[in-house]
Amino acid sequence: MSTPDAFAQAGKTAxxxxxxxxxxxxxxxxxxxxxxxxxxxxxxxNCELRFYAEGDCIISPDDGVVQHFFIVKQGRVHGLRPHTxxxxxxxxxxxxxxxxxxxxxLMGERATRTAHLAAEDTFCFLLNKPAFVKLVSISTAxxxxxxxxxxxxxxxxxxxxxMRAVESLGEHYSLExxxxxxxxxxxxxxxxxxxxxxxxxxxxxxxxxxxxxxxxLLHPQGIFTLRDLRRVIGSGTTDLAAPIGQFMTHDPFHxxxxxTAFDAAIAMTERHIAHVCVVENGLLCGVISERDLFSLQRxxxxxxxxxxxxxxxxxxxxxxxxRIRQLVDNMLxxxxxxxxxxxxxxxxxxxxVSRVIELALADMGDPGVPFTWLCFGSEGRxxxxxxxxxxxxxxxxxxxxxxxxxxxGRLLPLAERINRDLDTCGFTLCKGNIMASxxxxxxxxxxxxxxxxxxxxEATPENLLSSTIYFDLRAIWGSSEGCEQLRQSLLEEIxxxxxxxxxMADNALRHRPPVGRFRDFVVARKGDGKDTLDLKVQxxxxxxxxxxxxxLSNGIGACNTLERLRQLVExxxxxxxxxxxxxxxxxxxxxxxxQHHQQQARDGQPYSNRLDPDSLNHLDRRILRESxxxxxxxxxxxxxxxxx
Amino acid sequence: MNMAWFKSRGPSLELEQLQRRDQLLAxxxxxxxxxxxxxxxxxDLETSGLDTRRDVVLSIGAVVIDHGGIDLGNxxxxxxxxxxxxxxxxxxxxxxxxxxxxxxxxxVEALLDFMEFVGDSPILAFHAGFDQxxxxxxxxxxxxxxxxxxxxxxxELAPMLCPDxxxxxxxxxxxxAHFGLQIxxxxxxxxxxxxxxxxxxxxxxxxxxxxxxDLAALTLRLNNWRKRQQARML
Numbered sequence: 001m002s003t004p005d006a007f008a009q010a011g012k013t014a015x016x017x018x019x020x021x022x023x024x025x026x027x028x029x030x031x032x033x034x035x036x037x038x039x040x041x042x043x044x045x046n047c048e049l050r051f052y053a054e055g056d057c058i059i060s061p062d063d064g065v066v067q068h069f070f071i072v073k074q075g076r077v078h079g080l081r082p083h084t085x086x087x088x089x090x091x092x093x094x095x096x097x098x099x100x101x102x103x104x105x106l107m108g109e110r111a112t113r114t115a116h117l118a119a120e121d122t123f124c125f126l127l128n129k130p131a132f133v134k135l136v137s138i139s140t141a142x143x144x145x146x147x148x149x150x151x152x153x154x155x156x157x158x159x160x161x162x163m164r165a166v167e168s169l170g171e172h173y174s175l176e177x178x179x180x181x182x183x184x185x186x187x188x189x190x191x192x193x194x195x196x197x198x199x200x201x202x203x204x205x206x207x208x209x210x211x212x213x214x215x216x217l218l219h220p221q222g223i224f225t226l227r228d229l230r231r232v233i234g235s236g237t238t239d240l241a242a243p244i245g246q247f248m249t250h251d252p253f254h255x256x257x258x259x260t261a262f263d264a265a266i267a268m269t270e271r272h273i274a275h276v277c278v279v280e281n282g283l284l285c286g287v288i289s290e291r292d293l294f295s296l297q298r299x300x301x302x303x304x305x306x307x308x309x310x311x312x313x314x315x316x317x318x319x320x321x322x323r324i325r326q327l328v329d330n331m332l333x334x335x336x337x338x339x340x341x342x343x344x345x346x347x348x349x350x351x352x353v354s355r356v357i358e359l360a361l362a363d364m365g366d367p368g369v370p371f372t373w374l375c376f377g378s379e380g381r382x383x384x385x386x387x388x389x390x391x392x393x394x395x396x397x398x399x400x401x402x403x404x405x406x407x408x409g410r411l412l413p414l415a416e417r418i419n420r421d422l423d424t425c426g427f428t429l430c431k432g433n434i435m436a437s438x439x440x441x442x443x444x445x446x447x448x449x450x451x452x453x454x455x456x457x458e459a460t461p462e463n464l465l466s467s468t469i470y471f472d473l474r475a476i477w478g479s480s481e482g483c484e485q486l487r488q489s490l491l492e493e494i495x496x497x498x499x500x501x502x503x504m505a506d507n508a509l510r511h512r513p514p515v516g517r518f519r520d521f522v523v524a525r526k527g528d529g530k531d532t533l534d535l536k537v538q539x540x541x542x543x544x545x546x547x548x549x550x551x552l553s554n555g556i557g558a559c560n561t562l563e564r565l566r567q568l569v570e571x572x573x574x575x576x577x578x579x580x581x582x583x584x585x586x587x588x589x590x591x592x593x594x595q596h597h598q599q600q601a602r603d604g605q606p607y608s609n610r611l612d613p614d615s616l617n618h619l620d621r622r623i624l625r626e627s628x629x630x631x632x633x634x635x636x637x638x639x640x641x642x643x644x
Numbered sequence: 645m646n647m648a649w650f651k652s653r654g655p656s657l658e659l660e661q662l663q664r665r666d667q668l669l670a671x672x673x674x675x676x677x678x679x680x681x682x683x684x685x686x687x688d689l690e691t692s693g694l695d696t697r698r699d700v701v702l703s704i705g706a707v708v709i710d711h712g713g714i715d716l717g718n719x720x721x722x723x724x725x726x727x728x729x730x731x732x733x734x735x736x737x738x739x740x741x742x743x744x745x746x747x748x749x750x751x752v753e754a755l756l757d758f759m760e761f762v763g764d765s766p767i768l769a770f771h772a773g774f775d776q777x778x779x780x781x782x783x784x785x786x787x788x789x790x791x792x793x794x795x796x797x798x799x800e801l802a803p804m805l806c807p808d809x810x811x812x813x814x815x816x817x818x819x820x821a822h823f824g825l826q827i828x829x830x831x832x833x834x835x836x837x838x839x840x841x842x843x844x845x846x847x848x849x850x851x852x853x854x855x856x857x858d859l860a861a862l863t864l865r866l867n868n869w870r871k872r873q874q875a876r877m878l
């Protein structure tokens with residue numbers, strides 16, 4: 001009676017030891033630790049254990065629709081995609097003990113897009129597809145994992161699609177809403193010949209703050225707002241029957257309907273305007289006002305920016321700036337992306353700096369010399385977070401050394417005052433004295449040029465370090481012309497100096513991303529930062545350094561890391577796929593860092609960039625690891641490019 | 645051995661048990677199918693001691709390697725009813741308490757179940773000679789059945805297939821540690837069988853790379869290797 005029944009019976013009573021053992025093993029990992037015992041037992045009972053020697057292909061695109069769900073029991077699996085450059089293949093991700101694959105393909109009932117190979121001798125549990133499907137239907141924990149897993153970076157890195165895993169949190173509150181959906185669809189408009197009083201009457205009737213002046217074909221010609229009305233009346237115009245064309249602001253700022261609420265808010269903040277026309281194919285199709293953004297309770301960003309610009313003293317600025325933290329908190333809580341937040345923080349910081357300068361000028365009197373306020377480092381790259389210190393300098397024009405010294409003498413007291421006031425506003429004084437009040441950083445354009453040239457020609461470690469700060473420069477206040485000329489000669493000089501490029505590349509490899517070969521993260525072994533890794537130095541710096549090097553060497557003037565990456569892709573210096581993967585990875589590390597800071601603020605702890613990866617949930621931890629791996633890839637591509 | 649005494653003490657089986665015994669499959673030839681598809685039973689016995697003539701089988705653990713994988717849903721685990729088993733020092737090794745043995749299955753039923761589980765497949769074990777002798781005696785005594793299934797010794801396969809970096813000692817623990825395998829509970833028949841099966845999967849992977857097509861070819865190599873080893877000893 002050697003029947004299957006007897007086998008099944010034997011199986012039933014036999015499950016105990018090894019099934020139990022495998023369940024205990026899986027319980028150490030998400031999502032298995034959240035699954036009910038019966039479901040987990042079902043999973044293990046339907047698993048097969050297989051071995052793959054190092055280099056064996058476990059599953060590949062040629063295998064067709066995926067038939068198994070794999071869990072790594074021992075060893076390491078990596079995904080390889082053919083590399084378009086010469087190097088053959090390229091590791092895109094790694095799967096380690098307790099992790100699963102290929103979730104997206106399995107859920108999508110398709111073949112994998114990437115070959116999965118054993119990176120070392122590996123054992124995997126293979127769950128057959130019918131059992132997988134059943135588990136998805138009976139186990140909530142497993143289902144959640146399967147669904148969320150699809151949107152993990154792992155898959156997105158492969159698809160090169162935009163990362164939504166974090167952003168999807170707050171769909172209803174989104175700065176990503178198209179302004180086409182927000183804008184007033186029948187904007188109040190009139191011809192330029194319309195008398196002023198009639199036009200204002202129209203505004204009154206429709207209860208709006210602006211009227212767009214269009215030609216017969218609805219091409220916008222200008223805009224007239226309540227602010228313009230105040231100006232008109234204030235300047236004593238009496239002829240209210242004059243055509244409105246005489247009073248309107250010409251060529252009003254406009255955005256396409258696909259632009260986002262965020263774009264509109266930024267434009268209003270940057271340009272000090274309260275209305276943005278929505279224009280498609282040259283035709284007016286809507287108007288979006290500051291009030292529209294308010295009424296949707298999006299951000300009081302515009303308002304905040306205006307309050308900063310009108311603050312009547314440093315004390316008032318301090319009060320206003322405490323609200324920036326609230327704003328950022330709110331935005332983070334509602335799923336805004338790190339890019340949006342750094343953008344806003346930078347914007348508001350710029351406004352604050354400008355206001356501090358204006359207030360200092362008003363108080364101390366104009367020195368009578370035009371100057372440009374420069375910023376460096378993260379501020380120069382527009383990548384500031386809330387906790388930031390000052391990196392700034394002054395630039396002015398002078399005919400010769402004597403005149404430069406003379407002007408410097410007049411500017412330094414002002415610079416000192418500005419540095420001090422900025423400190424009061426929360427921009428900590430720079431420990432390295434990279435501040436405009438340092439006479440070595442209050443220079444004429446020629447002097448700056450000479451200083452930068454010396455960094456490039458004499459590539460001492462100190463100069464290399466300086467170049468990583470000073471070469472990310474930007475004008476915040478005053479004419480930006482001098483700053484751009486300075487940047488141009490800088491780019492020319494670097495393009496001609498391959499030795500300097502190579503030294504910078506070497507420098508860009510200083511900070512190795514904390515991912516190891518055998519363990520997932522490499523954390524500090526001892527000291528204060530025991531068991532933690534540094535998100536900024538080990539995670540962001542490799543991207544920032546790499547993008548700077550490639551941008552400067554290829555004549556790209558942009559300073560923002562993401563902007564640099566985009567332009568590098570446009571110039572075919574890096575591949576589009578790589579650029580997108582770097583961008584996502586950078587973005588995610590920055591996001592993690594901000595959330596970490598936010599948590600520290602809530603816990604009343606000082607800001608730190610050190611994070612214990614074990615404090616993250618399984619998915620975030622995994623995405624973070626993949627992000628670090630992208631940093632590693634960028635570094636190895638630099639090593640290859642510069643033959644280091 | 646006193647045959648008259650043996651016969652009088654010979655197994656007395658019920659009719660159904662006799663039918664089951666007579667229907668047990670004969671072992672299939674080892675060259676019947678390629679290594680990648682071969683079904684094999686990986687066995688581990690816990691016994692009352694190391695004397696193959698006096699000690700008895702206390703528990704049987706087995707897993708199946710089929711088509712190159714271990715099916716976790718198809719395992720064999722049985723503790724045998726041994727009411728008269730004295731508490732001896734070996735309990736410290738196998739860890740099976742007298743109470744567990746008292747709650748075990750009737751050895752006749754357990755052995756029949758096991759041989760039905762085995763079917764016509766070859767059997768793998770670590771230090772297979774010991775398990776083979778213990779199992780053969782148990783089958784003889786309890787069922788009057790002669791075990792003819794081929795045994796393959798994983799403890800021999802390992803050094804043959806990995807001659808370069810074998811561990812200094814060659815116990816299951818040494819090889820387990822050598823390959824970084826994680827064992828759930830050592831000296832438990834099922835857990836030992838599973839770890840032996842994992843070891844076997846790694847070794848078969850090497851064997852395939854070395855061009856070994858089926859178990860017949862593997863046993864042939866094993867015989868030659870054994871002779872060379874003995875020649876070296878002389």
